[in-house]
Amino acid sequence: MKRARRSRERVLGHLTELSGLPLGGGPDPTFRERLRAELATADRTGDRAADHTAHRTAHRTADRAADRTAQPAAGSSPRHARPAHRRPRRRRRLASQLASSGVAAVMLLSTIATYRAVPGDPLYPLKRATESTLVRLSTDDVVRAERELVSAETRAREVAQLLGETGEGALVGRTLREMEQSTRAGVTRLERAEPRSPKIGEFAETQRNRVEPMIEKLDGDEHDQAVGYLHYIEGLVPPSR
Template identity: 75%
Template sequence: MKRARRSRERVLDHLTELSERPLGGGPDPAFRERLRAELASARALDQAPSPRHARPAHRRPRRRRPLLAQLASAGAVVTLLLSMVSTYQAVPGDTLYPLKRAAESTLVRLTTDDVVRAERELVSAKTRAKEVAQLLGESGEGPLVGRTLKEMEQSTRAGITRLERVEPRSPKIGKFAESQKNMVEPMIEKLDGDEQDQAVGYLDYIEGLVPPSG
């Protein structure tokens, strides 16, 4: 088994070497011969019968992958997807934005720890606030701004409600409220109509979360 593994590793090394070659020209004959020899060696070792199982009897059916392993794989995929989407810095109205939101929501739903889930909801609220600020700095389109403000408030209330249930006096609540206040307050003068009313109502809500000084 170790010999077969070493052969496969050498094959991978050769393939890596091939991938690093410039496009337009094939590998030299010596390289092709080395690769062909390694592939043949690895295949022969894989097909050779194992001494311990020269006469395979009744084989047990393969067990299905445990549910926990499946969930772990799904979580890893979602985390990778969220990382990929975040590199695009998509905002409402962008083509990739629905994919970003879907990955973000899935990551929250997969979280079983209440504290972590609440924190991720609050992170989503902060992200929505940054998106509103960016929209106002670009075009200030009413429908997108209003919808993003609404989603910001929904994530905030969901996160705060959950966090207050599991950690009623958590300092994270006050820190979040202060941070959001500093983010949303400068937006008021750039908003008008329903969007301004939304932002003012949101500020009233989070100001009640800041613990009194002294």
């Protein structure tokens, strides 16, 4: 840069010298050759200086661009890095929702399958355990009695379903016994908690309509069980007016 400045100063000195010459004539050949040489030297020096400056500027610009490009990857700019983290979070949230929905669907299907289970099905013990737990957890005598009667109605439906499918005597006999046990427990508790409760008569009438069609499909001990149960609940039905 100093060399270029000195060259420019010499050129200005030559121009000043030229301004002092008469207007009608031109410079002598010696001065002309010296001026041409000085101008050529100054031009080459200026070109090299300009090239050097342009090279340094290009390197500085490239370094800044590289810094800006690398900055989001290093996590120093939250504004640019945020979308990169937001997408995995959305995916994890969506996966969590799908998993929760899947678990809820499985639980719903399991509950339906358990509710529809009949004696002999793999889920039937779970169904009976659930009913027994609901009865034991009832602190109110009326509620507990009503749940016992609901269990008796459920056993009656199961007997009807067994007779329509397999008709296996062992399962039918056991279900009939459980039906009678739930009926007696519920009626006894309800009579003690609510004497002359109309719920007993309504239950007995419903059960009679369920059990009567079963009599002709049963034989042996199961037939006797159903007949004895039918006599018992008929005594609970209020006389018609």
